[in-house]
Structures are given as C-alpha cells and as structure tokens.
Amino acid sequence: MxxxxxxxxxxxxxxxxxxxxxxxxxxxxxxxxxxxxxxxxxxxxNPLGAFYNLLQGAGILPKPSYAGYKGILTDFLSLLNAMTPLLFASLAVAVAYKAGLFNIGVSGMMLAAGFSATVIIGYSRLNSFLAKPFVLLIGIIVGAIMGAFVGWLKYKFNINEVVSTIMLNNIAQYVFGFFINMYFIDPVSRQSRYILDNSRLTLVNVEYGGLKMDIPLGFILAIAVAVFIKFFMDKTVLGYEIQTVGANRNAAKYAGINVGKNIVLAMVISGALAGLAGVTFYLGYFSSIQPKVLSSVGYDAIAVSLLGNSNPVGIIFSSLLISIISKGSTYMSSIAGIDxxxxxxxxxxxxxxxxxxxxxxxxxxxxxxxxxxxxxxxx
Structure with a gap:
C-alpha cells in the first residue's frame, strides 16, 4: 500500500x-x-528489548528463569492483583465524570474504607466466608457515605467537588494516620498491624502445580462491576439522567430531571466504587496501611479513566495497560539497565x-x- x-x-x-x-x-x-x-x-x-522486558516483568511473556515456586502464572496473577483496586478507582472517577463532576478524592475514600474495614473486620477472627463479604460491604458503605457528603455539599451549597474532595483527602490522611499511630501501629514495620488472612481479599501463597500464587478474589468482581456500570449508564433511566445532568444541567432541569438527586446519586456510586478500591488495596493487594500516606492509585485512576474515555470497557483495558507498565518496570530496569x-x-x-x-x-x-x-x- x-x-x-x-x-x-x-x-x-x-x-x-x-x-x-x-x-x-x-x-x-x-x-x-x-x-x-x-x-x-x-x-x-534498545526500545524493543525494553518493551519486551516490560511484558516479561508483568507476567505477559515468560522470563528466561524463575525463582522457586514462581512462574509466569504467579507474575500474571500479581498483575491482576495490582490492577483490581486501580480498576475500581478508575470506575469511580468515570461515574462522577459522567455527571460532570471531578472526583479527586478517591484516595481519601479508599483510605477511609480500608481503615474502617481493617479495624472492624481485619483484626477479628470472624469466619472467612463471612469476613470477606463484610469487608466488601463496609468498603461500599463508607465510600458511599463520603461520596454522598461531597454530592450534598455540591448540590446544597454549590461547593466545588474538587475543593471538598481535596479537603477530605487531607482530613482522612491525618485523622486515620493519627489513629493508626496511636492504637494500631506495628513497631517493626511502622505501618498498621497486619490483618488476619481470614479477612484478606487476596488468597496468599496458594500452592498449585508447584507454584505459590496470590489469587485476587476481587478481580472477577471488578470486571463484573465494570460490565454492570456500562449497562447502568447505557440502558437505565437513572444512568441516562446522570449523563444528561453531566452534559448540560440547565437542559436537564428544563427536561424535568432532578439535578440535585442525580449529582448526589452519582457521587454515592462513585464513592462506593472508591470504597471497593480501598478494601481491595489495603485488605487485598496489601495487608496493612502506611499512616499519613495516601495511595497513588486514586490519582492514577484519573489518568486511567481519561485513557479509557470514561467508558467502563475501555477502562478495563487502560487499567491493564497502566498496571503492566507499573508491574513490569522493576524487571525492565534490572535486565535492560533502564532506570x-x-x-x-x-x-x-x-x-x-x-x-x-x-x-x-x-x-x-x-x-x-x-x-x-x-x-x-x-x-
């Protein structure tokens, strides 16, 4: 041609x-x-060599050799484990964006949900079949409450959601950091005490076929939620109303749509998704919380949502791409000699x-x- x-x-x-x-x-x-x-x-x-090493490190392509109990499958499952909270967080940003809102407070909502689930369930000896669903439920509730508060401030007092979420990020960062340092600190790691395995959303060191794998239980849920959000936005009246409010609030109001209700609803859904990101991060990918530090996942999610065009299906692939780059960078650095x-x-x-x-x-x-x-x- x-x-x-x-x-x-x-x-x-x-x-x-x-x-x-x-x-x-x-x-x-x-x-x-x-x-x-x-x-x-x-x-x-060599760029081609660097990209090849990047894919090897992320578990997409095989490495020349592996340490004991490790293989391409363990690397790939580790990739999915890291991708799970990023996918939830990116969906949270996308739902708010559909309503014309910019939720920059995902990291704070993640921390609030993760801390609450850690304190209430993470240190308990509740049966595993009950503990894990309760962890998810607490994440949804705490995130939804914070999202509802931001939406209410926007609707009732027209407080810009960027300002309110930034303030909530700082409040969450230092308030929960104070409680961790006072009551839940591990003297060795200087992080919160590690949660018990019965409440962790990642099955750690599962032996199968001579491998020890970390299985992210939340990954299938994240995919299912992404599909549901796509259906909700495209095929339901509430989803249509949220998008109409995001496109033009004055036109939506003229058409008889309750703008305030949909702003609050969008932030409730966004907050619930951020809460799921928090529990799959702090009680899944990790098993403790570093005090006074917000996860970068909430900020990365803004970019991932942008790359996925705020489309839940596109976000699945964009979160996978960014996770591949993040997870593969260490191996690329060590093999290709690239920083x-x-x-x-x-x-x-x-x-x-x-x-x-x-x-x-x-x-x-x-x-x-x-x-x-x-x-x-x-x-």
Missing amino acids: SAPKSKAASFHLLSNEKWQPITIPLFSILLSLIAASIVILLIGK QDIASVITGTILLFSACGEYIKYKIKRSKDKQLERKGEEA
Missing part, C-alpha cells in the same frame, strides 16, 4: 465517529510508545497524548470539513 493510500486509510479509520472511542485512545498509545522509544534510544538502549523512572515516562506520555484526545477529534473534524468544502467547490 502506498504512503498516500495508507494515510487516507488511517484518516478514514480515525474519522469514523462510531469507532473513535477505540481508535483515538489506540492512536494516542501508539504516539506515546513512539515518543517513549525515542527517549530510550537517546539513553542508548525505573522510564516507566513513569512511558505512562506520562500515554496520558499526555490521551489528554489530547479531544484535540485530535477536533483536528480530524476540521480536516473532514475542509475536504467537504473542497468537494463542494469542485462540484
């Missing part, structure tokens, strides 16, 4: 509005990988180009309009 034909085919694919939610993020990822490759070349390394910060550069460039998605749409639309104008003049 000649260069002009190839360019025309690429433009036609990107200009198809039906496929733009898929093609533009993929185009953004391609541009970011090219940019990352240039950076890797500038430091004198781990390069992984952050790759992630940053992906998110940078993703943020340009609307601009890319604008340029494509403008090119299409110019082509139509030329055809009209020729006719």
Whole structure:
C-alpha cells in the first residue's frame, strides 16, 4: 500500500465517529510508545528489548528463569492483583465524570474504607466466608457515605467537588494516620498491624502445580462491576439522567430531571466504587496501611479513566495497560539497565497524548470539513 493510500486509510479509520472511542485512545498509545522509544534510544538502549522486558516483568511473556515456586502464572496473577483496586478507582472517577463532576478524592475514600474495614473486620477472627463479604460491604458503605457528603455539599451549597474532595483527602490522611499511630501501629514495620488472612481479599501463597500464587478474589468482581456500570449508564433511566445532568444541567432541569438527586446519586456510586478500591488495596493487594500516606492509585485512576474515555470497557483495558507498565518496570530496569523512572515516562506520555484526545477529534473534524468544502467547490 502506498504512503498516500495508507494515510487516507488511517484518516478514514480515525474519522469514523462510531469507532473513535477505540481508535483515538489506540492512536494516542501508539504516539506515546513512539515518543517513549525515542527517549530510550537517546539513553542508548534498545526500545524493543525494553518493551519486551516490560511484558516479561508483568507476567505477559515468560522470563528466561524463575525463582522457586514462581512462574509466569504467579507474575500474571500479581498483575491482576495490582490492577483490581486501580480498576475500581478508575470506575469511580468515570461515574462522577459522567455527571460532570471531578472526583479527586478517591484516595481519601479508599483510605477511609480500608481503615474502617481493617479495624472492624481485619483484626477479628470472624469466619472467612463471612469476613470477606463484610469487608466488601463496609468498603461500599463508607465510600458511599463520603461520596454522598461531597454530592450534598455540591448540590446544597454549590461547593466545588474538587475543593471538598481535596479537603477530605487531607482530613482522612491525618485523622486515620493519627489513629493508626496511636492504637494500631506495628513497631517493626511502622505501618498498621497486619490483618488476619481470614479477612484478606487476596488468597496468599496458594500452592498449585508447584507454584505459590496470590489469587485476587476481587478481580472477577471488578470486571463484573465494570460490565454492570456500562449497562447502568447505557440502558437505565437513572444512568441516562446522570449523563444528561453531566452534559448540560440547565437542559436537564428544563427536561424535568432532578439535578440535585442525580449529582448526589452519582457521587454515592462513585464513592462506593472508591470504597471497593480501598478494601481491595489495603485488605487485598496489601495487608496493612502506611499512616499519613495516601495511595497513588486514586490519582492514577484519573489518568486511567481519561485513557479509557470514561467508558467502563475501555477502562478495563487502560487499567491493564497502566498496571503492566507499573508491574513490569522493576524487571525492565534490572535486565535492560533502564532506570525505573522510564516507566513513569512511558505512562506520562500515554496520558499526555490521551489528554489530547479531544484535540485530535477536533483536528480530524476540521480536516473532514475542509475536504467537504473542497468537494463542494469542485462540484
């Protein structure tokens, strides 16, 4: 295929509005990988080798050798374990965004949910079949309450949700940090005492086929929740109302939609999802809480949601991609001799180009309009 034909085919694919939610993020990822490759070349390394090592470290491709009881399956399950809270957190950001809200307080909601579940269930000797569902339930309730509070402040007093969630992040960070340091600190790790296995949402060191694996119980739930959120937003009246409020509040109000109710509802759902992210992070991927430190997952989720175009299905794949880069960076650094910060550069460039998605749409639309104008003049 000649260069002009190839360019025309690429433009036609990107200009198809039906496929733009898929093609533009993929185009953004391609541009970011090219940019990352240039950076890797500038430091004198092989980009293809680096990306190959990245996939090996994440459990997508096999390594030349493994330590005892380890294999590609253990690496892959570790990837899914890290991805689970990120997926929940990204869905939380997406639901709020659909209502025209920017939930920057996911990390604080995660901490509140994780701390509550740790104190109430994590140190108890409750039967495992009861403890794990209760952990999830507490995460949902605590997150939903915090989300409802933010939504109520927005509706009742028009307090910008960015301001209120940032304040809640700081309150959660230091209040729960105080209680951990006073009552639940482990003198060796200087983190909260480790929770008991009966309440942990990850089955640790499960032996099967000569391997010791960490099985994330919350992963299947996260996928199911993503599918449900997609159905809820696209096929239900409440989902339609939330999106209408997000698109134009004045028009929604004129159409008879209760704007305040939907703002609060969207933040309740967003908070509940953030709570699930918190319990799968602090009582799943990890088993303790570092005091006075907010997880970066809540902030990474903003970028992942953006990359996934706030579409739950797209978010599944974008959270997988970012988790691969994060998990594979250590192995890439040790084998290829590339600093781990390069992984952050790759992630940053992906998110940078993703943020340009609307601009890319604008340029494509403008090119299409110019082509139509030329055809009209020729006719």
